[in-house]
Amino acid sequence: MIQRSLFHPANRAKLLPYVTTPLLVALIILIWHSYVTLSGVSPFILPSPQSVWTAWIAMLYDPRAWNHTLMTVYATLTGFAWALVVGVGLGVLIGRFRWLEQTLNPFIVATQVVPKVAFVPLFVVWFGFGLTAKVIVAAVLAFFPILTNTVLGVKSVDAGHRDVATSLNATSWQRFRRLELPSSLPYILTGMEVGIVLAIIGAIVGEYLGGTQGLGYMMIARMNAFATNELFAVIIHMTLLGFIFYFSIGILRRILIPWHQSTQR
Amino acid sequence: MIETAAPRARAIESQAGGGAPHKGAIRMEALEKWYGTRDPRVHALAPTDLNIPEGELLVLLGPSGCGKTTLLRMIGGLIEPTSGDLLVEGRPLWRDGVRQNEVLSELGMVFQEANLFPWLTIEDNVALPLELKGMPKAERRAAAAKLLKMVGISGFEKRWPRELSGGMRQRAAIARALSYDPHILLMDEPFGALDAMTRDQMNLELQRIWSETGKTVVLVTHSISEAVFLADRIVLLSPRPGKIDTILNVDLPRPRTAETQATPAFQDYVRDLHHRLAAIS
Ligand SMILES: Nc1ncnc2c1ncn2[C@@H]1O[C@H](COP(=O)(O)OP(=O)(O)OP(=O)(O)O)[C@@H](O)[C@H]1O
Numbered sequence: 001m002i003q004r005s006l007f008h009p010a011n012r013a014k015l016l017p018y019v020t021t022p023l024l025v026a027l028i029i030l031i032w033h034s035y036v037t038l039s040g041v042s043p044f045i046l047p048s049p050q051s052v053w054t055a056w057i058a059m060l061y062d063p064r065a066w067n068h069t070l071m072t073v074y075a076t077l078t079g080f081a082w083a084l085v086v087g088v089g090l091g092v093l094i095g096r097f098r099w100l101e102q103t104l105n106p107f108i109v110a111t112q113v114v115p116k117v118a119f120v121p122l123f124v125v126w127f128g129f130g131l132t133a134k135v136i137v138a139a140v141l142a143f144f145p146i147l148t149n150t151v152l153g154v155k156s157v158d159a160g161h162r163d164v165a166t167s168l169n170a171t172s173w174q175r176f177r178r179l180e181l182p183s184s185l186p187y188i189l190t191g192m193e194v195g196i197v198l199a200i201i202g203a204i205v206g207e208y209l210g211g212t213q214g215l216g217y218m219m220i221a222r223m224n225a226f227a228t229n230e231l232f233a234v235i236i237h238m239t240l241l242g243f244i245f246y247f248s249i250g251i252l253r254r255i256l257i258p259w260h261q262s263t264q265r
Numbered sequence: 266m267i268e269t270a271a272p273r274a275r276a277i278e279s280q281a282g283g284g285a286p287h288k289g290a291i292r293m294e295a296l297e298k299w300y301g302t303r304d305p306r307v308h309a310l311a312p313t314d315l316n317i318p319e320g321e322l323l324v325l326l327g328p329s330g331c332g333k334t335t336l337l338r339m340i341g342g343l344i345e346p347t348s349g350d351l352l353v354e355g356r357p358l359w360r361d362g363v364r365q366n367e368v369l370s371e372l373g374m375v376f377q378e379a380n381l382f383p384w385l386t387i388e389d390n391v392a393l394p395l396e397l398k399g400m401p402k403a404e405r406r407a408a409a410a411k412l413l414k415m416v417g418i419s420g421f422e423k424r425w426p427r428e429l430s431g432g433m434r435q436r437a438a439i440a441r442a443l444s445y446d447p448h449i450l451l452m453d454e455p456f457g458a459l460d461a462m463t464r465d466q467m468n469l470e471l472q473r474i475w476s477e478t479g480k481t482v483v484l485v486t487h488s489i490s491e492a493v494f495l496a497d498r499i500v501l502l503s504p505r506p507g508k509i510d511t512i513l514n515v516d517l518p519r520p521r522t523a524e525t526q527a528t529p530a531f532q533d534y535v536r537d538l539h540h541r542l543a544a545i546s
């Protein structure tokens with residue numbers, strides 16, 4: 001490969017976010033700080049950046065906070081794993097068999113349009129205040145983007161590639177393992193990127209409504225205690241968690257589909 | 266330009282391992298294809314009889330839409346004939362609407378697009394048929410190396426398909442079709458997407474591979490000079506519905522080279538075919 005200067009035009013675009021992102025974050029914090037100082041708004045409404053920062057650092061040293069984090073992570077990942085297995089499995093079948101798609105389509109559309117969060121109280125009624133309800137909410141939310149992307153992926157399998165599999169007399173399982181799965185992986189990963197974020201939302205919303213564990217519960221507790229700066233700290237904490245999950249899928253993308261355009265630099 | 270009674274059987278190399286009486290032979294009787302089930306059905310191929318003996322390089326030529334691909338895909342087991350008989354090595358390819366898979370394993374397909382799987386390296390693409398048949402990895406790798414050498418792209422084993430030129434990809438696709446050593450190679454405009462120079466080169470290579478392996482080759486093309494250059498026999502199809510118009514034996518000495526194309530005999534064949542093609546399209 002040709003070595004280029006760091007400031008070569010081709011590299012400038014790549015480096016740009018590394019410069020602009022910290023600058024923009026700094027700007028936002030500066031505006032926030034100035035507003036709090038100048039307007040004298042109550043810290044119960046909008047705490048200062050410094051107090052949020054201190055609250056977050058304190059949170060990092062608090063083992064109970066880590067316990068809550070772990071609960072949320074557990075509910076998110078377990079729910080996501082279920083969504084992945086069922087979503088990809090069902091998605092492949094629907095993508096393969098037209099009759100199955102036609103049979104299930106009305107239900108899939110219906111479940112797509114219904115606001116799924118509205119079912120959360122029902123899940124709490126059915127599965128109680130424990131982890132199960134949270135796992136299920138996370139799974140239900142993450143399921144649909146994974147399913148629809150998998151279906152799209154299987155349907156987008158190149159006709160020429162299918163001809164190759166047919167002329168090589170591939171078995172049904174070989175067709176799935178050697179053709180449909182790898183060919184749909186870029187789509188499935190896109191579904192996973194959306195799904196993982198929805199899974200966190202699902203877990204947290206589940207925690208809002210029931211139980212005494214998880215970051216969602218922690219938020220409600222801090223809100224009720226009027227500790228707005230700590231509430232902000234939890235939000236930052238959750239945002240970072242979201243980033244970590246999202247980027248993990250990005251890393252997975254690089255590992256699983258190095259051949260795909262989306263991975264090329 | 267009339268079918269000679271006995272198509273010559275080529276006696277390339279001893280028939281090592283191939284004891285079947287019809288090895289590499291294809292036979293069609295009243296083979297017909299209609300597309301669609303509802304009313305404006307398309308009559309893609311009128312009942313067609315054709316015998317392809319072992320080791321022949323047969324070229325299907327004809328105007329667009331005359332049913333060349335249809336015929337080739339039927340032979341390759343990708344679409345089912347509407348009626349008629351299709352025997353590969355003496356055995357029917359279809360029986361009561363079920364494809365006979367032992368027969369299929371004697372057929373290798375090369376398409377207009379290379380159709381390599383982008384998620385497999387060149388080596389894995391070429392060895393894919395072997396993998397599907399359960400050959401262990403080390404053996405597959407050795408086989409792929411040999412095949413890539415045969416088609417002239419050694420050294421690209423670990424590359425992704427996207428890293429190869431169109432011609433190289435098509436070579437890999439040919440290697441894939443040869444990997445399980447089918448007796449018959451079916452090619453649908455395999456070089457149609459290549460530039461003229463690469464195409465000429467690929468034709469030379471194909472002739473070499475064909476004479477080295479002694480396989481039966483059925484090749485579809487739009488190009489008259491490609492047809493004359495490669496063929497033992499050219500089957501000219503006419504459209505609507507597709508049917509055999511003319512069968513032409515090409516008696517030019519082999520191996521054919523760039524010089525062959527400059528000979529009057531070659532150009533006579535090309536001119537005759539031009540006239541005939543103009544008359545039917
Ligand atoms: N899947 C299909 N469904 C309906 N009609 C089809 C289908 N495939 C081909 N046909 C029709 O059958 C006829 C023959 O098509 P075919 O693809 O075999 O022609 P071809 O000789 O290969 O043409 P070309 O040289 O353009 O590739 C055409 O009229 C085409 O429209």
Ligand SMILES: [Mg+2]
Nearest residue numbers: 333334335453
């Ligand atoms: Mg065609």
